Amino acid sequence: MKTIDLALLGFGNVGKAFARLLTAKKQELQEQFGFNSRITAIATGSHGVCLDPNGIDEQNLLNLLASKDPLDLSVLDKMAFHGDMFDFIQQAPAHVLVETTPVNPRSGLPALDYLRAAAKRGLHLITANKGPVVYGFRELTELTKEHGRLFRFESTVMDGAPIFSLFRGPLAGAKLHGFYGILNSCTNLLLDRMRGGETLEQAIAYGASIGITETDPSNDVDGWDAAIKVAVLSNVLMGQNLTPMDVKPIGIRRITPEMISTAESQGKRWKLVCQGGWQDGHYQVSVKPEMVGPSSPLYTVDGTSSYVNFALDVLPGLGILETDPSPKTTAFGLLADLIDIVKSETR
């Protein structure tokens, strides 16, 4: 049976969920897809690095994750590793780099440089990080192609929901005219809480208490997370070359309790609506709060759910709804990419 060795660069919420999912799905991967996967290298910013050419012992890794002690991966290192992230990328005994470091919406760095280095080394690339996709989609696609490898990033938009694989596969013969939807689940939850009577500040405090909003929520509240997703969809699916700054997002800070009440009295709801597509010969994008009525598919997209609707020449309105997102659903996007890569090697 084929063995695929994986190097994980970044081991936070998503990286850990991916390691757990690989263990949970081990037998299915062997029986249904005929391959065995091993994690042979893990790197973090401040929780150590470990490499083991025979595969990091799964049980030891799970025990380390279950432990109450601060994570120190260096106890699992079998290669006496010394060096920086670029040394890690060169030395990791792996076929695939799975990158899950934090997003940098202004440049995609340093993740973009990590992925460039891994592609030049001839590794397949999987990332959950929107930064390198928005700033390096074409370059990384070309670099991996030169080595007969693939660049995959399914979980960058709507976590594990299939978007990019749909356009490579079942929708390959369709022409995309545009899309709209709710792509930031955090602001959708905040607007729901405000509908329940909270101020934005109270809703943010609630979001922080359940781990949905960050200490600095501006990435979500000011629309930047939504803008980078609009740029990713535009660049990958519609041939554009946008940055999040080109989207000029308008977030939800100006939404007041009075505006929420006014919408309610008209039978409508405020949503942070994302759009991209061709209008009168021009490519237009926007991220802005809009009042939507019950006839819109966005009206019932509640809580942390997200939704995208694609307008295609042959399918005028194709909608995808994702409910209950979590690092586990994101990890599934990484796994789907891995299966796609393994299948590509046997096609």
Ligand SMILES: NC(=O)c1ccc[n+]([C@@H]2O[C@H](COP(=O)([O-])OP(=O)(O)OC[C@H]3O[C@@H](n4cnc5c(N)ncnc54)[C@H](OP(=O)(O)O)[C@@H]3O)[C@@H](O)[C@H]2O)c1
């Ligand atoms: N959370 C989700 O459900 C979700 C959904 C979709 C997409 N994503 C994307 O997935 C990525 C990971 O998210 P996450 O929630 O797992 O983040 P996280 O919990 O903050 O984990 C990030 C990991 O990257 C490491 N790291 C940080 N800076 C680094 C650097 N310069 N070089 C090498 N490693 C570095 C961190 O090291 P330490 O361990 O030392 O901190 C940590 O292990 C992000 O790009 C995010 O936007 C996340």
